Amino acid sequence: MSMKTILRLLGIFMILDGVLSLLFGKTYLRPWRRLGGPISVYISFLLRWPDWLIRVAGAGEAVVGARTFAATRVQVSEIYGVFAPLYDPFLALWNATLARGVDAAVDQAVSEYLPPGGRVLDLGCGTGANLARLQRLGIPFSQYVGVDLTPRMLAVAQSKLGHLPNVTFLQRDLLRDPLPDGEFDLVISTWVFSHLGRKADEVVEKARGRLKPGGHMVLLISSRTDSWLDSLLKSIEKAILAEPVPQELYLSFPGRVALQRLAGGLATLVVLRKET
Numbered sequence: 001m002s003m004k005t006i007l008r009l010l011g012i013f014m015i016l017d018g019v020l021s022l023l024f025g026k027t028y029l030r031p032w033r034r035l036g037g038p039i040s041v042y043i044s045f046l047l048r049w050p051d052w053l054i055r056v057a058g059a060g061e062a063v064v065g066a067r068t069f070a071a072t073r074v075q076v077s078e079i080y081g082v083f084a085p086l087y088d089p090f091l092a093l094w095n096a097t098l099a100r101g102v103d104a105a106v107d108q109a110v111s112e113y114l115p116p117g118g119r120v121l122d123l124g125c126g127t128g129a130n131l132a133r134l135q136r137l138g139i140p141f142s143q144y145v146g147v148d149l150t151p152r153m154l155a156v157a158q159s160k161l162g163h164l165p166n167v168t169f170l171q172r173d174l175l176r177d178p179l180p181d182g183e184f185d186l187v188i189s190t191w192v193f194s195h196l197g198r199k200a201d202e203v204v205e206k207a208r209g210r211l212k213p214g215g216h217m218v219l220l221i222s223s224r225t226d227s228w229l230d231s232l233l234k235s236i237e238k239a240i241l242a243e244p245v246p247q248e249l250y251l252s253f254p255g256r257v258a259l260q261r262l263a264g265g266l267a268t269l270v271v272l273r274k275e276t
């Protein structure tokens with residue numbers, strides 16, 4: 001195993017361990033004592049600290065982990081390639097904690113803007129969270145196409161949901177490749193735009209070309225918060241080669257019909273409509 005790989009794995013461990021310590025404090029640390037040996041001695045020592053100090057130390061550890069990971073200079077697809085098996089539990093934890101309320105807002109937008117039996121294009125579909133959303137909400141659709149850069153994320157999506165009728169997962173780089181042919185009633189993209197940088201507007205333009213007249217685009221975009229957690233979040237995002245989309249950029253997307261700031265600014269939901 002190369003030094004770079006060891007640093008990456010260490011960085012990932014520190015991010016996860018740090019975030020879990022931040023979120024759950026002593027409750028997270030206690031089970032580690034069962035490992036015995038020096039780890040158990042170390043954890044018993046930490047458990048003497050007040051809970052708030054453990055959480056602050058967790059935030060610090062996550063920042064150092066994120067910087068360590070960022071220093072290994074990887075590609076987005078490599079990061080998600082490593083992360084793919086852990087992505088679903090991470091997303092569940094993310095939605096239940098820091099991003100509380102975000103998922104419900106996306107549910108609401110999808111229910112409102114996808115006509116029954118419509119066609120859906122999911123940009124950066126990852127492990128298929130939005131297809132699972134359609135299933136969970138019981139919204140009928142005639143076609144779902146999910147595109148993503150990372151083969152391993154697509155492989156997870158395919159193994160969970162690939163058996164469903166009228167579902168296709170395709171590997172595409174949103175920044176370089178053409179989008180799949182066809183006209184869609186809904187284009188959705190969640191937690192992806194922060195990877196697209198200043199070219200996000202070109203992707204929106206490309207996606208508009210795939211919308212039916214009167215169709216909608218629902219974009220969940222990672223944005224800046226005013227919370228003290230912001231610098232932690234910024235470090236983690238930087239480690240996964242993401243950065244919040246500048247407000248002036250998403251405000252310039254054409255055809256905006258709704259904009260909602262969610263979870264204290266952590267995410268912004270933007271809905272665009274293609275004129276008829």
Ligand SMILES: C[S@@+](CC[C@H](N)C(=O)[O-])C[C@H]1O[C@@H](n2cnc3c(N)ncnc32)[C@H](O)[C@@H]1O
Pocket residue numbers: 076077080091123124125126127128129130147148149150153172173174175189190191192195196
């Ligand atoms: C945070 S995950 C979001 C996955 C899914 N949309 C969700 O809500 O769970 C970001 C996804 O964007 C994909 N991605 C990043 N840059 C991309 C690009 N240029 N083209 C296509 N997919 C990209 C990654 O591979 C990853 O699967």
